[in-house]
Amino acid sequence: GAGVSQSPSNKVTEKGKDVELRCDPISGHTALYWYRQRLGQGLEFLIYFQGNSAPDKSGLPSDRFSAERTGESVSTLTIQRTQQEDSAVYLCASSSLRVDTQYFGPGTRLTVL
Amino acid sequence: EDKVVQSPLSLVVHEGDTVTLNCSYEVTNFRSLLWYKQEKKAPTFLFMLTSSGIEKKSGRLSSILDKKELSSILNITATQTGDSAIYLCAGGSEKLVFGKGTKLTVNP
Numbered sequence: 001g002a003g004v005s006q007s008p009s010n011k012v013t014e015k016g017k018d019v020e021l022r023c024d025p026i027s028g029h030t031a032l033y034w035y036r037q038r039l040g041q042g043l044e045f046l047i048y049f050q051g052n053s054a055p056d057k058s059g060l061p062s063d064r065f066s067a068e069r070t071g072e073s074v075s076t077l078t079i080q081r082t083q084q085e086d087s088a089v090y091l092c093a094s095s096s097l098r099v100d101t102q103y104f105g106p107g108t109r110l111t112v113l
Numbered sequence: 114e115d116k117v118v119q120s121p122l123s124l125v126v127h128e129g130d131t132v133t134l135n136c137s138y139e140v141t142n143f144r145s146l147l148w149y150k151q152e153k154k155a156p157t158f159l160f161m162l163t164s165s166g167i168e169k170k171s172g173r174l175s176s177i178l179d180k181k182e183l184s185s186i187l188n189i190t191a192t193q194t195g196d197s198a199i200y201l202c203a204g205g206s207e208k209l210v211f212g213k214g215t216k217l218t219v220n221p
Contacts, residue, residue: 031207042213043156043201050207089154100145100206101161107154 002026004105006092012111013082021077021108025094033102034067034077035091043091049075051097082112115140119202119212126192127220134187134215136202144206146178146185151199151214159187159200192219 005024013019025032034046045059049069060066064082069075079086089109093102120135138146145163149156160169162178162185169176173192178185189196197219203209 033208035211043203043211045208045210048208056208091155095207098207100209101147101158102209103158104149104155109154 004092004094004103006090006105006108008108009106010109010111012113014113015084016081018078018080019082019110021079021090021092021110023075023077023092023094023105025073025075025092026103028072028096029094029103030072030097031095031102032069032075033093033095034075035093036061036088037091037107038088046077046090079110082110084112086110087112115205115210117202117204117210117212119200119215121215122213123216123218125218125220128193130192130219131188131190132192132217134189134200134202134217135184136186136204136212137182137184138202138204138210139183140204140210142206142208143204145204147203147209148176148185148187149201149203151201152197156201189217192217194219194221 007022030051032049035043047067048056064080067077089107091107092105095102117138147161148159160176165180173190176187199214199216201214203211
């Protein structure tokens with residue numbers, strides 16, 4: 001597609017439920033990133049996929065968070081047993097190999113009640 | 114620990130004013146410095162800077178990188194209300210470290 005797409009755009013869930021967030025990167029982009037942005041805060045790196053290499057999971061805040069990517073396409077970020085502090089906008093970005101410019105999707109606003 | 118610090122955190126100006134936003138970085142594996150504009154959810158790309166001292170311009174916006182001082186500035190001249198946004202700075206290579214942003218409000 002023309003840009004990075006994410007779904008859903010908004011998600012409201014109850015504490016303790018699992019959620020799955022989806023990201024479709026720009027076609028041909030080998031790198032894909034997930035970030036979390038809490039209200040009034042900067043972007044917090046979560047995880048980075050580059051081609052078929054092992055993902056860099058160094059930013060995942062707890063073992064309740066996991067992400068997968070199928071080849072060089074779609075990625076899903078899963079949050080298990082959601083907590084209220086997980087409420088944030090989750091942003092996905094993609095970039096070409098060895099080009100540092102990341103292009104962002106519209107984000108998913110997650111609200112945990 | 115890698116960090117990117119932006120200043121000021123917020124700024125309120127009147128239309129027509131010129132503003133300068135600051136970014137300093139301490140990032141291992143540094144290759145590029147990027148500026149983004151965030152109005153609602155998705156940050157939109159403005160500039161990528163890799164060479165020191167070379168100004169990049171796009172309309173009323175310009176930016177320059179100083180690798181000696183580990184810093185960059187973003188200038189906006191003749192500001193308009195549509196420039197109101199959070200401006201994010203990020204440094205790194207494949208992995209970017211983001212600053213917390215400068216919230217710019219341009220009043221009519």
